[in-house]
Amino acid sequence: MAEKRDYYEVLGVDRRAGEEDIKKAYRQLARQYHPDVTKEDPKMAEERFKEISEAYEVLMDPEKKQLYDKYGHAGVNSQFQGGGFNWSDFTHQSDLRDIFGDMGFGGSIFDMFFGGGRTRGPHQGQSLRYDLDITLEEAAEGLNKKITLPLTVKCEACGGTGSKSGKEEVCPQCRGTGQVQKVERRGYSQFISIGPCPHCKGTGKDIKDPCPECDGEGWVRKRKTISLDIPKGADTGMRLRVKGAGEPSPDGGQPGDLFVVVNVRPHKLFQREGADLKMVKEISFPEAALGATIEVPTLDKKTAELKVPPGTQPGEVFKLKGLGMPRIDGRGQGDLLVHLKLVVPKRLSAEQKELLRRFEGSDTGKKGLFGRGKG
Template sequence: MMADLDYYELLEVERTADDKTIKTSYRRLAMQCHPDKNPGCADSEAKFKAISEAYDCLKDPQKRAAYDRYGKAAFEQGGFGGGRGGPQGFEGFSDIFENIFGEFMGGRGGGGRQSVRRGADLRYDMEITLEEAFAGKQASITVDVAVQCDTCHGAGAKPGTSAKTCGTCGGHGKVRSQQGFFMVERACPACHGAGQVISDPCVDCHGEGRVERTKTLDVRIPAGVDEGTRIRLTGEGEAGAQGAPPGDLYIFLHIKAHELFERDGTTLFARAPISFTTAALGGAIEVPGLDRKVHEIRIPSGIQSGKQIRQRGAGMPVLNGRGHGDLVIQIDVETPTRLTAKQKELLEQFRETETGEECPQSSGFFSRLKGMFGD
């Protein structure tokens, strides 16, 4: 019979033919045996139906892959037609697709109970000081979390009893229903995807396999952490239901604002006001660092406000690495506001000796103004 022929033979193409070749051959054959061109010819009508069926399969990459491996058995009974248990033990097209692509797509292969989902991951926000971020620290945190039930050891069933295979899904954890041309697969409503039901639940966890507890955990915060750094505590999240593995706990770090330093990566920034005499004559200032050392910053004579001086290696440590960043000091020249009579007298004497060359920027500015508007 025409319907029993191989799809590739029906379309007169090789099994290695590409999509374009298959489409071209189908159109040619369809025009030749279309019922409108062959009125009353039963053979032409049968061939037209057969090549249409073949093309409908081979034009779809997923259907073609299943056909290449299993032939028409991929679409019989458990495939696109009806119940479970196809002629060769297949469980429908979705199972066949998982057989072919499961290891790449995370499928479950040839079927069976749905894998139990691990517990949920948790988030904990922790605020630390910049000094603690610099040096690192050991901290203890307290979290309320679902942990494995000690009474039933996570099984969910009363001690001495056990869960039974779900009668609705047969232990697969999934049920299927026909919706038009497609089979729709969803979690079993009776066992919620577990594949098992507990008729005699544990009195402490009520069948969940987990209970709420307050837990204290020790956390090591490494030196050099920054705002938003995430620390993962494996297996310290929510316990999974009915013995499933736990999730993880993620600690997100937040750095408190510092009264002296600002941070950009491993670089620390600070502003240092200096007297106008130090700015004019030069000198040194002492700045305490986060490393608990006093850093001497040399001030060159004639320094201006806004000038930055870099102290190598006095910044934040490199996270999980070696070395430190830099400490950058921005100079702010402060004009005195409370002068004694003697200081005013000395400044007046200094002003009388000024020639304009002492402050070339200001003298140059006023000279340009004079050039623009005249004397």
């Protein structure tokens, strides 16, 4: 990947830009690059969109913005190391709903993805997706993972009203509807669009004494840590649904869900095939010819003994029962399949060469099988 661009540059805003400017820039860019509506090259748009979302996420979070301003990308990335956490894993469904709501898409794009019908009455909160990378060992043992999610939650200080005293008046600009009409000219055409009221940001309320905790927004960005149990035998592509762990509902409905998508990283020794594990083990010619008991590494960092019978051929596969992965349904374990690879020595001492020549000669007169052997 190319070097990360500066977040301010990504959003095209000044370093001193306030929250409103950042929001505005984000909205504009998101309209241009969101994969579902973009007119640009889809691949490029997706990349750009991720970049924009990440920049927005960081610059809108006061704590992270401060770290970023001080230390650059290192300041915000280091926080997430080890947890597999990545801001670009998240798409800001709630912000996007705003945007596409403004554009007249209604909620359709999101409803397609998340199945929440945009009907009257309480709406379900946004669902989130989290991509979780785990090791093969972790998949075998199962694990408990704490993950941290950025959520929009109701401001507790003002009960979500946005007003310090709890007093709200009707917005004078939109008369409480939260929407205003805008007439725009583009060339010879005139467009009338309905957008959120700039005075009340679409809430329809006029807050005279904005709550200091949430700047009168009524909601705050908060990080919430949840504990996840990844079952034994989890495999790549597995989707865990944590009901109610998504964004809260804006109007008293059910919260969204959290979908955790598991990815098991490749292992340097073992390849997984369902519940079975496969590995390659090298053996020497004498071991294959005479038979031997060899040690085979297992996933639990122990070793198992494998009895190789005399006369074993290169490429033969032996099965160690029950030393594979646990089955996800709890019905026992898969097997460990050991592919034997015969290793021919590259360097031989004079004595070894002599022994091999004699061996070759003793083999009922067959010649040439082991080099220039001569009886």
